[in-house]
Amino acid sequence: MPPWTEDLEGELHEHVVSSRALRGNPLGDPHERPLWVYTPPGYGDGAAYPTIYVIQGYCGTISMWRNRTPFRRTFPELVDALFARGDVAPALVVYVDAWTGYGGSQFLDSPAIGKYHTYLCEDVVAWVDDHYRTVAHRDGRAITGKSSGGYGAMVTAMLRPDLFGAFATHAGDALFEASYASSFPLLARRLRDDFGGSYDAFLRYFRDAEVPLLHELDELLIETYGYAAAYSSDEDGTVHVPFDPATGSLVPDVWERWLAWDPVRMAAGHADALRSMRGIWIDAGRQDEYYLDHGASAFHRALRDVDVPADRIHFELFDGTHARIEYRYPMAIEWLTGRLTRENR
Structure with missing residues (x-):
């Protein structure tokens, strides 16, 4: 070619x-x-x-x-x-x-x-x-x-x-239980260790970083947040992620909103x-x-x-x-x- x-x-x-x-x-x-x-x-x-x-x-x-x-x-x-x-x-x-x-x-x-x-x-x-x-x-x-x-x-x-x-x-x-949920504990580990268990802290880092997505999990973190914005956001724009960023455990009512899609x-x-x-x-x-x-x-x-x-x-x-x-x-x-x-x- x-x-x-x-x-x-x-x-x-x-x-x-x-x-x-x-x-x-x-x-x-x-x-x-x-x-x-x-x-x-x-x-x-x-x-x-x-x-x-x-x-x-x-x-x-x-x-x-x-x-x-x-x-x-x-x-x-x-x-x-x-x-x-x-x-x-x-x-x-x-x-x-x-x-x-x-x-x-x-x-x-x-x-x-x-x-x-x-x-x-x-x-x-x-x-x-x-x-x-x-x-x-x-x-x-x-x-x-x-x-x-x-x-x-x-x-x-x-x-x-x-x-x-x-x-x-x-x-x-x-x-989704196979393609998405298996990554949640890994993402929670990155949030816990580097962002105090806070997705908001990660988003601030993502927006302010001179070179974003340097860590191997950063792209998956923003991607998963984007999924949440698509599947489980409220009418006022509030985004709910389907797992607890501090522990990795599923949040059942949010996860059900994902499963509906x-x-x-x-x-x-x-x-x-x-x-x-x-x-x-x-x-x-x-x-x-x-x-x-x-x-x-x-x-x-x-x-x-x-x-x-x-x-x-x-x-x-x-x-x-x-x-x-x-x-x-x-x-x-x-x-x-x-x-x-x-x-x-």
Whole structure:
């Protein structure tokens, strides 16, 4: 692979979208956001195209899609190579920016972070439909992501089946007792030893540090606080973490608020939405460090429990960890595009 940018057969268009939903958000984050739209070879033929929305994992920024790992293509290059083959149903691919001052939002509306679910579903989708030739119907849209992006894909499809008719989740956050709770004692130890058992003291350090995130646990500490801001914040913006920072023990009422947002547990209450999907792709590495292989298996079982037809599900555990799995994303995109309507082409 070349060590520099490859020329694309399609085109990657860079835009800025002004979001009404994010204007005046609690963290003071920008309401104007970058948005990339990939158009495949042949887009100038005048037809309408299905759209795949791509959302990122926690602490992801849109510019990181261009990060190059030695001897591997970037994700935009992988997408272009997929559609340049000529044997894959063409689609637009939309790269969404959802960075926040906490590193992420879980793509939910939160009084502590902002209305990122509304931003994605109302502002971004409407902008793309207004500016590109899309199949502007839920059966012409899919959403996909990894990790927190995979979580966002699951939850967004469950909450807005009127907008999205298919989704893919790569090692998406699920089965919270396995993927989240196992880290709480370790985080409490860092808070106890260095911040007097106070999350507020850590947040002051995080905001004031000249070089933040120097300790190996600091990124996970701010990430977990961001999850709490998404899952368990009050209407006045107060954030409640699900464990006692001084001891590591669970706080039952807060933990229940987190569990209510676990896709595994949400599935039963959104059975109709899940059964309406044209396709659901679930995968994860068998050696995932955050046990999201168990989350993928549990979510797959939850789908079968609510009678999602087996022929609409692709479920796979592969040899791999949580990292360096970008080669999986085009597989899911190819599978999804084959399930989205192309009646207007």
